Amino acid sequence: MCLKGIKKIERNSTRTENLIKKIRTFRTTAAVETTTPCKKLDPSKAIPGLSHKDSFNMDALAKHLAHLQKRLQELKEDMFTKYVPVENMAVIEEKLNHALNRRDKSEAENKKLKSCYYRIVQFANALSIWENTDKSIDTLNQLIVQIRERDKKIEKGSLVSSGSSIFERDHTQATEAADMIEYIERFNELFSRGQYESAAIFAANCPRGILRNEETMEKFKAVSSVKGKILPLLMYCEALVSTSMAVKHPLPANLTVEAIKCALSEKRLELVMYWITQQKLSFNEEAGDVICAYGEVDKHNRSQCLALAQIAYSRCGAHKKAALCLCKQGQISGAMDYIHQLQYFSTDDYIYLVKNCPSVQLIRCLTQEWKGKPAALSLGATVLFLYNTEQRIYSIRLLEDIAKESRNILEQMIINDSNCNVEEWKEIAEICFQHKKIKLGKLLISILTAQDGVLELPPDDDSAKLMEHVFM
Numbered sequence: 001m002c003l004k005g006i007k008k009i010e011r012n013s014t015r016t017e018n019l020i021k022k023i024r025t026f027r028t029t030a031a032v033e034t035t036t037p038c039k040k041l042d043p044s045k046a047i048p049g050l051s052h053k054d055s056f057n058m059d060a061l062a063k064h065l066a067h068l069q070k071r072l073q074e075l076k077e078d079m080f081t082k083y084v085p086v087e088n089m090a091v092i093e094e095k096l097n098h099a100l101n102r103r104d105k106s107e108a109e110n111k112k113l114k115s116c117y118y119r120i121v122q123f124a125n126a127l128s129i130w131e132n133t134d135k136s137i138d139t140l141n142q143l144i145v146q147i148r149e150r151d152k153k154i155e156k157g158s159l160v161s162s163g164s165s166i167f168e169r170d171h172t173q174a175t176e177a178a179d180m181i182e183y184i185e186r187f188n189e190l191f192s193r194g195q196y197e198s199a200a201i202f203a204a205n206c207p208r209g210i211l212r213n214e215e216t217m218e219k220f221k222a223v224s225s226v227k228g229k230i231l232p233l234l235m236y237c238e239a240l241v242s243t244s245m246a247v248k249h250p251l252p253a254n255l256t257v258e259a260i261k262c263a264l265s266e267k268r269l270e271l272v273m274y275w276i277t278q279q280k281l282s283f284n285e286e287a288g289d290v291i292c293a294y295g296e297v298d299k300h301n302r303s304q305c306l307a308l309a310q311i312a313y314s315r316c317g318a319h320k321k322a323a324l325c326l327c328k329q330g331q332i333s334g335a336m337d338y339i340h341q342l343q344y345f346s347t348d349d350y351i352y353l354v355k356n357c358p359s360v361q362l363i364r365c366l367t368q369e370w371k372g373k374p375a376a377l378s379l380g381a382t383v384l385f386l387y388n389t390e391q392r393i394y395s396i397r398l399l400e401d402i403a404k405e406s407r408n409i410l411e412q413m414i415i416n417d418s419n420c421n422v423e424e425w426k427e428i429a430e431i432c433f434q435h436k437k438i439k440l441g442k443l444l445i446s447i448l449t450a451q452d453g454v455l456e457l458p459p460d461d462d463s464a465k466l467m468e469h470v471f472m
Contacts, residue, residue, distance in 0.1 A: 187206070200236040204240050237263065253283060267298075288325075310329075319349075323353060324352070354391075363394065383398060
């Protein structure tokens with residue numbers, strides 16, 4: 001019997017070994033088949049996707065090659081954005097385990113906080129009861145003893161339900177979390193199918209704005225445009241603004257900037273104009289900068305861009321840039337009224353306007369009284385500042401414009417200019433002589449010498465045309 005049993009075992013072992021060899025052979029053959037290189041296409045056959053005629057047309061071949069290269073690039077990008085290599089599964093599992101550990105720690109901490117909160121509530125209730133009694137120490141001690149007894153029961157588990165009853169919303173929160181996951185999965189499903197319009201509308205209308213963020217916008221950015229169809233990113237931006245109008249909550253400033261950039265990249269200025277006039281956007285300085293930059297490229301719509309940028313700057317508090325937009329539109333009076341309404345423009349802000357929009361009209365408004373209010377800038381200091389910049393031509397034009405209107409006006413402005421002394425005005429007169437503005441230079445000298453306390457000294461050289469003036 002023993003020999004028969006041994007032979008039977010040996011036969012079974014032999015059969016098992018043969019089976020293992022067959023399996024190994026099958027796996028080796030399958031691996032070789034999978035690693036077999038693809039067969040090369042026969043060059044004599046027609047190219048898939050091209051007609052026989054186009055196969056001999058260089059332009060058609062070049063166009064088809066560009067299409068294939070573009071498709072290859074899209075597939076490579078999809079490998080990085082839509083798929084995860086198998087080798088990364090270990091890393092992903094490690095991250096998942098780490099996240100689960102963090103969740104467990106958070107849950108443990110949450111239980112401690114719930115217990116602490118329950119004790120605080122019980123103590124607060126005890127104090128409120130004690131205030132309605134005789135307020136004796138014995139009564140308070142009894143209440144504290146009762147609280148301690150309840151704490152002991154909680155530790156044993158008999159009153160855990162009463163502690164958790166304070167947080168009855170936990171079940172609802174879990175349901176909401178499940179709903180949010182379902183929303184995200186539904187959005188990803190629509191997006192992966194290429195139903196971008198439906199995905200955009202769905203994302204914009206998700207509860208709590210879980211898909212109204214920069215991450216979702218980046219996902220739409222990654223989708224390339226299709227000729228003859230609306231850009232998917234623009235679909236998403238339009239859906240965001242439309243839902244903002246419906247729920248009466250302005251679109252956040254960061255999303256506003258991206259929406260404006262997208263619309264202008266598609267040359268949809270009228271869409272940006274509609275969004276801004278509906279007053280459903282939150283602005284920052286960057287939004288105004290984007291619109292201004294587009295106006296410099298599209299000269300035909302420059303005035304409209306400046307008007308829209310001015311609205312954006314005003315709403316976000318970039319007031320000096322808003323005033324600059326008014327000046328660039330030629331609305332100098334409107335800019336001056338806007339400036340004086342704010343009442344906190346600094347000298348640097350005025351200089352910013354002069355540097356970025358130099359004009360005689362603007363500089364005159366800033367260097368003389370405006371509707372009974374004192375001049376914002378010193379005339380002499382402004383002339384010297386402009387002369388030391390690229391806008392030096394405006395320094396002399398300004399003085400010529402004032403002198404052409406009236407000598408008395410120029411004289412009065414020089415007298416009222418307390419920030420520029422006689423030596424500085426002498427320097428301005430010398431500048432006029434250097435630029436062959438003899439008449440203007442002599443006018444300045446005559447105004448200075450006509451003032452009390454200023455003495456004209458005769459020149460040492462007859463050919464010299466410069467004069468020195470000192471206070472007596």
